[in-house]
Amino acid sequence: MSTILFIVIVVVVTALIFDFTNGFHDSANAMATSVATGAFSPRRAVLVAAVLNVIGACLSTEVAKTISHGMFDDMLIQEAPAMIFAGLAGAILWNLATWLFGLPSSSSHALFGGLIGAVMVAAGVNGVHWGTVVSKIILPALVAPVVAGLAAALATVLAYRLARPSDRYSQAVFRNGQRLSASMVALAHGTSDGQKTMGVITLALVAGGYQAPGTNPQWWVIGAAGLAIGLGTYSGGWRIMRTMGKGLVHIDSPQGFAAETASTVAILASSHLGFALSTTHICTGSILGSGIGRGTKVSWGTAGKMGIAWLITLPCAGVVGGLTSYIAVRGGVAGTVLVIGLLICGSLAIIRQASHNRVDFSNVNDSEEVVVVKRQHPELTRAPRSVEQIRSELTGQEDHSRTVLADDLASEASEAISTQQSRESVA
Known part of the structure; x- marks a missing residue:
């Protein structure tokens, strides 16, 4: 087996692992509000989201094209394809760390940050197409949450004009509507985040000489990426679902329907235009907007923590991606193996810490807080029930x-x- 083939295989496997973490990290985007209001039971919610994520991932490739031949200089990446693996390692570690704390940060920005840091260290600043980064990633990340929040606030006001909170019939209609709107968010999420891993794998295949530059993702790449994000979504991501469903605002069915509808429109529009933005930013903005539109109490402390996580995701993932890129590219095969070992050890350490206070389908709605430290609290760490x-x-x-x-x-x-x-x- 040649060194290039080994690196490409490592990149493909690591990319699919990242896609899995993206799925459980972002499953809350589609289903947190529906689980919080009771429109879906937790396990049924993640099953529906998983299936629709897979379908959505197969509907479009515009975002994949942005990543595979829009963000980086293909010629420079072909000289050191190990940098792609290094960027993925940084993204995976950041995804797991924010999942541990229950912070709905952006898996997309973790991926972009890791790749940008890795390319800058290995190929220099000129290896990144900064115009594409600004127009397709940075600007949409600033605008999209605000637009989604305003749309959700307006939709919530209209919803409560049409339905009285005390009217059981109206609540039932909106709860049934939530099942449809949440499903549409899951489908839209697949058209956006499901394609990002396709773009990364295609980038690696082009860098390794196994695919012509400028071509679309191959059929097996589309299928594998869609399946990986679907399996990740089905695994739950309950810690982040607790934060988004309970930690920001108290959500009733009309609010949830309004927030999910606004998120769906924003995500589908961005996917059609090829914007590689964060579905987490959009969905969180919609949830906050629904709370403001209804006039309910918003936990700005939690929102502030999430905002900080958003701001530091790109640079932090970039630092990790840069460090792993330095080891993997300079060290050759031995360096790549070392980074694999560091990635495995770091991931296991985070998962072990999360196991001290586990959140699953049976206790996801018990509290607004996600506990990280090793301590017991009956309201925050209730064990799974019979x-x-x-x-x-x-x-x-x-x-x-x-x-x-x-x-x-x-x-x-x-x-x-x-x-x-x-x-x-x-x-």
Whole structure:
């Protein structure tokens, strides 16, 4: 096996791993509001989002083209394709770190930051097409959340003019509408974020000489990237879903419907234009706008933490991508293997820390806070519950939607317990 082929294989595998982290990191974008209002049960929400992410990833390739032959100088990257792997390593570590803290930062900006830092260290400043970066990434990142927030605020005002919060019929209509609007966000997310990994893999294939410059992603790249982001979405990303569903504003069904509709329009428009912007920024802006439009209390402290995470994502991922690029490019195959080891160790350390206070489908709505340190708190770190506990807690509510949600959760818990028992019997 040649060195170039080895590097390309490593890049493809790492890119699909990043795509998986993108899926669970961003699953909250589509479904956090629907889970918070009870329109979808948690497990059903991530299943629907996963399927629609895969479908959406196969609908368009405009964003993939922006990344594969728009952001970087192809000739410079062909001299050192290991820099692509280094950029992906930086993006994966940043995704896992922000997931640990429950911060809905941008997976897209983590990817772009990691790649830009890696290319700058290995190929110099001229290796980056800064005009494309500014026009397709920076400016849309500043404008899109504001536009989505204003649209969501206006839609929320109209929704509450049409529906009284105390009217159960109106709430049921909006809750059913949420199922459609949340599904559309998941589909739109696939058309945007699902393509970014396609662009990276195509960039690696071009750099390795296995694909002609300027060509579209190959069919197997589209299928693999779509499947990876779908599997990641199905895994849940519950820590970030808790923050977006509970930590920003209290959301009812009319708000959720308005926020999701505004997000869908903004994401689909950006994908059509080839803007590689962040779906996280858009969805968060819509949620904040819905809270402002209704006049409910907004947790500006949480919003401020998220804003800081947004600002530092590009440069921090760029620093990590630059460091890993220096090791991988200067060290050759040995350097690449060293970066792989560092990536595995860092990822396992973050996952182990998250396991101390686990958030899953059964306790995602228990609190607004995500606990990171190793401590126990009954309201913040409630362990997964049994079927009987879930049913008794939720069916006691007066709202009929809670009863439906309880049945869904109980069914999911029963399936999980049966699967575990089957595994134990086989063992």
